Structure formats: structure tokens, C-alpha cells
Amino acid sequence: MSAAAPPEISTTSTKTRRLAVLGFRAVGKSSLTIRFVDNHFVDSYYPTIESTYTKTVQRPVRHARRGAPTEESFTLEITDTAGQDEYSILSSKHAVGIHGYVFVYSINLQSSFENCKTLRDKILDATGTDWVPCVLVGNKADLVAQRQVTQEAAEELAKSWRCPFFEASAKHDENINESFFALLDLIEEQNNPPPPPEKSGLCILV
Numbered sequence: 001m002s003a004a005a006p007p008e009i010s011t012t013s014t015k016t017r018r019l020a021v022l023g024f025r026a027v028g029k030s031s032l033t034i035r036f037v038d039n040h041f042v043d044s045y046y047p048t049i050e051s052t053y054t055k056t057v058q059r060p061v062r063h064a065r066r067g068a069p070t071e072e073s074f075t076l077e078i079t080d081t082a083g084q085d086e087y088s089i090l091s092s093k094h095a096v097g098i099h100g101y102v103f104v105y106s107i108n109l110q111s112s113f114e115n116c117k118t119l120r121d122k123i124l125d126a127t128g129t130d131w132v133p134c135v136l137v138g139n140k141a142d143l144v145a146q147r148q149v150t151q152e153a154a155e156e157l158a159k160s161w162r163c164p165f166f167e168a169s170a171k172h173d174e175n176i177n178e179s180f181f182a183l184l185d186l187i188e189e190q191n192n193p194p195p196p197p198e199k200s201g202l203c204i205l206v
């Protein structure tokens, strides 16, 4: 009889998290998503209807207990939405069953930054909440000479949304993983608040 396989303690089962990438037309939503999922950049521009991408990632377990798995696996289902402006009708499927949002603007287009505020308001209206897990991403950070949106304004907005903020470049592969992982970590922080501290072995029965 062969020896039993050792128990699998390095990872837990996979959890699925659904993310939606929203923003104005041509800010780089597809480019960010494809850079994250496939690690390449397409220079040409094809307006998106809607696409869903899947990527499995490992993250450290939050508040891991002694002897328990230290990493967990997530299957990310990322919906790359069509570009939206303030007049676009929000599809209800972008409000239901989504764990977190990537709001994207382009640092060289002020109106795309303003548009993120409108989009988030629409999501809050549709979900009936006053907060959703999200990350604010200023893409095309390589176009710094054409900058219209200051870092300070974006930091201020992210602070008011209680969310992480990154300037990123899909073209130069800057802060792409960081943006998606920060969102995932924020989602998990909501789902797994810190447990009460472990008690010592001593137990007094009365």
C-alpha cells in the first residue's frame, strides 16, 4: 500500500471574485485588463463592447492562524466594460454580483477624471449603498507631458472614497498588478475583518 499523500496545507480552495473595470472611452480599460491578465500591450485602439477575462492569482491569507494555509487562491472574473460617459445608462449587471470596481481615467484628460465620479455615483445608486470596494486608477501615466489631472486631486478623491489610488501605465507596465491586488485586498478586508486575538491554553471553568 502506498503512503498517503501529505495534507495540502499551502493553499486553500479557490474563491471567485468578480471585478468590473469602468471609465470613459479610450482611457485604457482594455489595455489595463489585458496587461494584468496576459501581460502584453496593444497600441491600436478597438472600442470595447464588453469582454470578460479570467485570471487566477495567489494572495497571502489575511490573519492566517498558526498551522493554517498561508496563501489562498482567487479566480478573478474581470469585466472590461464599454466606455461610458455621464449620459450612458448603467447596465444592472455592473451593479449586481460585482465584488469590486476599477474606476479608470486617463491622466491627460480631465473630463475622464470627472466621469469617474459620475460612474461611482451611478454604482452607489444602483447598489443602494454609500460605499463600494474600488480602486481609482489614473492610466497613461507615461503621458506626463500632457497631464491634465494632478496627483493631488486624485489622491483627494480616493481619500473621500476610502479607496486606494494609483497612477498606472498599461503601456509601460507600471502599477497594474498593484492596482488589481489593492482592490482584491480591500474586498477581502471587508469579507474578513480581523478575528479576536487567540486565547492562551488556560481555560477557567466556573
Ligand SMILES: Nc1nc2c(ncn2[C@@H]2O[C@H](COP(=O)(O)OP(=O)(O)OP(=O)(O)O)[C@@H](O)[C@H]2O)c(=O)[nH]1
Residues within 6 Å of the ligand: 023, 024, 025, 026, 027, 028, 029, 030, 031, 032, 042, 043, 044, 045, 046, 047, 048, 049, 081, 082, 083, 084, 139, 140, 141, 142, 143, 168, 169, 170, 171, 172
Ligand atoms: N500612452 C499610453 N497609451 C495607452 C495606455 N493605455 C492604453 N493606451 C492607448 O489608448 C487607446 C485606448 O486604449 P483601450 O485600452 O482600448 O481603451 P478603453 O478604455 O478600453 O476603450 P473603450 O473600450 O473604447 O472605452 C489605445 O490606443 C491604447 O494603445 C497607456 O498606458 N499609455
